[in-house]
Amino acid sequence: MSFPIALWQGPSPGGSDDAAFTALDAALRAAAAMGAITLVAPEIFLPGYNQPDISARAQRRGGPWYERLAALARTHGCGIVIGYAERDADAVYNSAIAINAEGREIGHYRKVQLFGPREKSIFAPGDAVSTFDLGGLRAAMLICYDVEFAPLVRSLAEAGADLILVPTANPEPNTHVSRIVVPAHAINHSVTIAYANYCGTEGDITYCGASVIVAPDAAILASAGPGPALLIADIDHQPDAALLQTQLHDYRPL
């Protein structure tokens, strides 16, 4: 494979750092064996998306979770993109971090489109998107509900993003998001999208799995079902030229 990306779909660690880092250790070891540039893990994997004490457990950017993730990335020689609850003074953000194989932060993102009353009561919204270099590709992160908003995907495409990495926590029965919406946005904006969901049940939420890696011609490079799965796919895909769209250049605002 020339540009493998790995995607971990597993149950929530349920608030246990040990469970989280044990799962990440195995997935990173496997990803590294296949030469993956990065592993994408779900939303708020630290401490777990549907935990009751998110605010109390949120950690600062660069804190203990960050240090453990960086050490794990260095140990295996594989980057990681993962969601975590970020504490910044009085605010808590639904954030994602990208760490490279040397354990250095190369990207940081705060979810803009918070979903539903629970998220809006816990988190402050982010207000910016950004891109970063990932092994020569221009990469960016969005988190879950974000990727369902075409203008957000469009703003990243305009910024030159080749690849959007999306930690997510998508409950049943919403498989339409990864089966239909995400592939649609990938082809409409000519970007590769890797969408990493949970599976299993956490409190009152049962996640729908169905994680996906989709190419700019909407080719599904890999997808998961309802249960635990690790997907590693080469995103160095030759898109079907006849399918590539030019929405980015054709768009004519009203």
Added chain:
Amino acid sequence: MSFPIALWQGPSPGGSDDAAFTALDAALRAAAAMGAITLVAPEIFLPGYNQPDISARAQRRGGPWYERLAALARTHGCGIVIGYAERDADAVYNSAIAINAEGREIGHYRKVQLFGPREKSIFAPGDAVSTFDLGGLRAAMLICYDVEFAPLVRSLAEAGADLILVPTANPEPNTHVSRIVVPAHAINHSVTIAYANYCGTEGDITYCGASVIVAPDAAILASAGPGPALLIADIDHQPDAALLQTQLHDYRPL
């Protein structure tokens, strides 16, 4: 994961043992990191499905390929199911072998339903199916075209198979096999099927990828696209009881 199965979809090694064992080494290392019971690799991966000199290069069961596969399985602590060209006296078979994590042969199978004039000119057909224990599950192998014949799948289901492992070499444009036919046979016969295809081009064949792991309720536990991918999925799936069929007991021959 409680019962992970890994599936390697890659290009043909093109007759190079070095290329074959390098690819298998990485895939087995990754599979073992996730605790996989076995890795499934494509049809005639040794020496490569569309090689011109299959007959001359075929090896006996238990020969040098076997020894190298057994050593690799032991090194990583993960089983392997793989297709190879088998020499037996004057005959050549399109065979698959199952080796466990201790490097011991636990299953051997010769393709019954040879496909097209080329296969029929090279290989003698097999004449039997069998099942074997794989970590407490009853497993069996079929090869490529075999799995498109309902009576063959049925005979394995009657023999108690929970899981059918299928090395394959399926060319474009036949994605209907893994997208439609294989899931249909899985739900009709209440078996899990793991179908491992090639991708890329080998001589005059371009393979269609689209490898799949499908559950007895036709849930797609993992699937690949047109390019290189390693899929690892937990097959300990709770099937949707409302979808499970009873064809095996209901069948009433004319």
